Amino acid sequence: MFTGSHQLTIDEKGRLAIPARYREELAESCRSQLVITRGPNPCLEIYPAHEFLRVADEIDLMEDREQAELVKSVFVGLACETEIDKQGRVLLPPLLRRYARFNGSGVLMGQTRRFDLWPEDAWNERFGDGPGSILPGIASAFRTLKR
């Protein structure tokens, strides 16, 4: 299970270093094979290869075929299969780099079965305490939880 946020840099070649604490788990679970793609949020989603395939299969089972086709065109059509190199880094392909302008700094968030990669300023806005934060909007939902 992937958890936690890590601030990291995307260098000029578009490379990003996977935090060391995940590398061993990823080497075992998917032999370091990752898929980078888009989802509904303005960030990139990073899946272990087998998880990506599972979600793709789940899309095929959706009842609304028109929606399924559109979702799949994004999820599969924008996906990039890649591998963690010997330095523990992955290369973001040029077209995905353009999304949400990764100009140097990003935040990698563990999201249970995948990672989300946010541009740092967008992440600050969404998860910070400013006016764009999602925190106020989820307070009541939070309170339905037994915690």
Next chain:
Amino acid sequence: MFTGSHQLTIDEKGRLAIPARYREELAESCRSQLVITRGPNPCLEIYPAHEFLRVADEIDLMEDREQAELVKSVFVGLACETEIDKQGRVLLPPLLRRYARFNGSGVLMGQTRRFDLWPEDAWNERFGDGPGSILPGIASAFRTLKR
């Protein structure tokens, strides 16, 4: 399974280079025999030859014969059989080149069993984060997935 988007150029001779990572797979699966045709979207669709035949057969099995006839007239009638040359490129036939104005730059998208070839500006509009994007419309469908 074909995935991912690649920005590429269609040169003045109407040639387009298949990204190297797909060439080996295409050489094995269909001996580099491709079929280029139209589908429902304003882009060209590129199939391995056997996949094209499978879809054509599927059209023959449609219950609504009137629709089947129309679909087949486009799918088969506009199709062009071609082959990847020794430089890894395919030639777009003149009639198909005119579709959707391929004026130099395009985006090739892997779509599981086929490729879609979009003019770059149309691709940006559809899959970008601007006003014409399909992303907002499929966000809720995305969120029904366990991912």
Next chain:
DNA sequence: GGACGACTCCCCACAATCGCCCACTTCTTA
């Protein structure tokens, strides 16, 4: 039947990019 032009296919060359390696810096821990 020959000349011409359009088109296709193949080869070569150059430039950009990728992937790999190395080295330096920073941080943590003993």
Next chain:
DNA sequence: TAAGAAGTGGGCGATTGTGGGGAGTCGTCC
């Protein structure tokens, strides 16, 4: 404070993408 691990930047060779030249083929027109 030293040693090791992790993060970061850059160099370099191999590969890939791209443009252009040229030979061969086909069809058309004179």
